[in-house]
Amino acid sequence: MDRATQLTNLKSETTRPEPLTCKAALETTALAATLLFAHGQTTERTVTAAERLGRALGVTVKVLPYWGELTVELDGAPVSRIVPTKPLGVDMGRVLAVMTVLDQVCHGTLPAETAQSALTSAGRLPPASTPRFTLFAAIGAASLGVIFGVLDATSLLLIAASAAIGALVRRWLSRFSNDPLIQPLCAASIAGIVAAAASRFQLSGAIALVGFCPCMVLVPGPHILNGAIDLARTRIALGIVRLAHAGVIVLLICAGGLFGFTAVGANLAIAGSSPPVPLVIDVIAAGCAVASFGTFFSMPWRLLALPIAAGMLAHAARWALISVVGTNAATGALVACMLVSVLVTPIADRLHLPFAALAFSAVVSLMPGFFLFNAATGLVELVSIGPSAPVALLTSIATNGATAFLIIMAMTFGLILPRMLFERVLPAPA
DSSP: OOHHHHHHHHHHHHHSOOOOOHHHHHHHHHHHHHHHHHTTOOHHHHHHHHHHHHHHTTOOEEEEEETEEEEEEETTSSOEEEEEEOOOOOOHHHHHHHHHHHHHHHTTSSOGGGHHHHHHHHHTOOOSOHHHHHHHHHHHHHHHHHHTTOOOHHHHHHHHHHHHHHHHHHHHHHTTOOOTTHHHHHHHHHHHHHHHHHHHTTOOSOHHHHHHHHHHTTOOHHHHHHHHHHHHTTOHHHHHHHHHHHHHHHHHHHHHHHHHHHHTTOOOOOOOOOOOOOHHHHHHHHHHHHHHHHHHTTOOGGGTHHHHHHHHHHHHHHHHIIIIIOOOHHHHHHHHHHHHHHHHHHHHHHHTOOHHHHHHHHHGGGSOHHHHHHHHHHHHHHHHHGGGOOHHHHHHHHHHHHHHHHHHHHHHHHHHHHHHHHHHHSOOOO
């Protein structure tokens, strides 16, 4: 071997990066787990991904997720990293970026010593722009109005304007506070105020839908699904807190909408059922609603077609079951959500997208907002009337509440059952 070759080999040996220390590997793994957990990835996939990254960095870690903190421990050593965090956000763009960095480290295409800076950059990716967020909030709310039977231009414009104003207010509030409750409360109040104004000036014949369609885009579906999945995986404490958090948001949405309506001095009546929308219009509106929720969850443009196609197919199946076969709404939602889960689960795993956000965006139009808000409206009317309330009002409240509960249970079961079966048959890569 000549001297030049020896010098080259010596130089490569001296410039070869040193392996990460256990502390650095633990910090990097904890950062990856925290970013995934905080931005909507399912708990199981967060744990699996963090453990996989730890092995690639030369350490064996154990990830313990809780509400409020994430603990990453080195196996066999009294060393751990506790990171304060709460799974409040849903950002598919950031989850995808973090998983891309993780794969690059595990495949050896990204040096381990640069992983932490790459993860930090992935966690700082901006959400969907405010113009896009606002536009799709308007489109999504109007699309839900079409699905629920609103076909006149004035009502749809009111719904779209209300949702757009609410979206702008939410983005404005996000500059001053990270409180996850104040934004949906204020946006729902705006929806109630717009509906009350439309009622006073007799601008629409579908006042109830003008009021609650903008509220529907605020429903925290991914938190409901992630909580249900945690319960199914016996992470009882985490699952209960997730569902409680989602429940509080739903209550605030109902309260905000009703408060905004009554603050103007209007009386919101329980909405009657609308005639079924033609299949083509129903499916197109469902696709627009899916695109809107994909935007809310910061899904990259190039991937939006996937949940849109799944959501349109699921809605067509539900329409056929209800309008042709004659099944009830809960059964239609169950079958549609199982279809979406079968289609979306392998895509979510292959592209490393958070399942709850991807699946919920595809089935958001099936959420029983019509029944939820009718039940809330009935309760307000019951309180105002008092003991002399008619039996029909009590029956209406019970029927709407029970129907909403059954549909939500059917959707949750339909989405998580295929998901759990896929995870058992095709586990995450080691």
